[in-house]
Amino acid sequence: MSHFAIKPLIDGPEIRGALGELLIETVANGGSVSFMHPLSPEDADAFWQDSLAAAARGERVVLGAFDGTDLIATVTLLLKLPPNQPHRAEIAKMMTHLSHRHRGVATALLRAAEALAVEHGRTLLVLDTAVDDGAAPLYEKQGFQLTGVIPDYALKPHGGLTGTMIYWKRIGAAAA
Numbered sequence: 001m002s003h004f005a006i007k008p009l010i011d012g013p014e015i016r017g018a019l020g021e022l023l024i025e026t027v028a029n030g031g032s033v034s035f036m037h038p039l040s041p042e043d044a045d046a047f048w049q050d051s052l053a054a055a056a057r058g059e060r061v062v063l064g065a066f067d068g069t070d071l072i073a074t075v076t077l078l079l080k081l082p083p084n085q086p087h088r089a090e091i092a093k094m095m096t097h098l099s100h101r102h103r104g105v106a107t108a109l110l111r112a113a114e115a116l117a118v119e120h121g122r123t124l125l126v127l128d129t130a131v132d133d134g135a136a137p138l139y140e141k142q143g144f145q146l147t148g149v150i151p152d153y154a155l156k157p158h159g160g161l162t163g164t165m166i167y168w169k170r171i172g173a174a175a176a
Helices: 013-028 041-056 105-119 136-141
Strands: 005-008 060-067 070-078 088-096 124-130 145-155 161-170
Touching (some): 013 041, 013 060, 013 070, 070 105, 105 136, 124 136, 136 161
Parallel strands (some): 088 124
Antiparallel strands (some): 060 070, 124 161, 145 161
């Protein structure tokens, strides 16, 4: 396993550029993260600019994993949810560069996001992943429970429909 550092990301041209490259690579390789292939650098940058602005407002935390100075993976913890859901957070946009997959980076990011959710007083984490080429085994290994599958939920980046798998996990005081 490689050595890597995990930290919250703040907006800046270098960070957005690295996040944009990661998003474009993920989509190009079939990652179902809300975008279609080909994804333009401008659209990737606009997404991350909005996401990092939301992080600056405290609505989410965008975590990055670094191998030295290289951003190799990211995950977003969504904190701003409706008023009747202050106990919940959502995991989104889990992405790891192809060159760094299967090295424990995603597991470390998930654990860091969970710890942050607990720090924010959350007791329930939710996430979804594509049926086709999603990360279900990773999430299940980390204790997430499958609620169910919604068929034909979204288009895959290269076309065709895929279902989505909905997961949840009790954390913090609720997990005890």
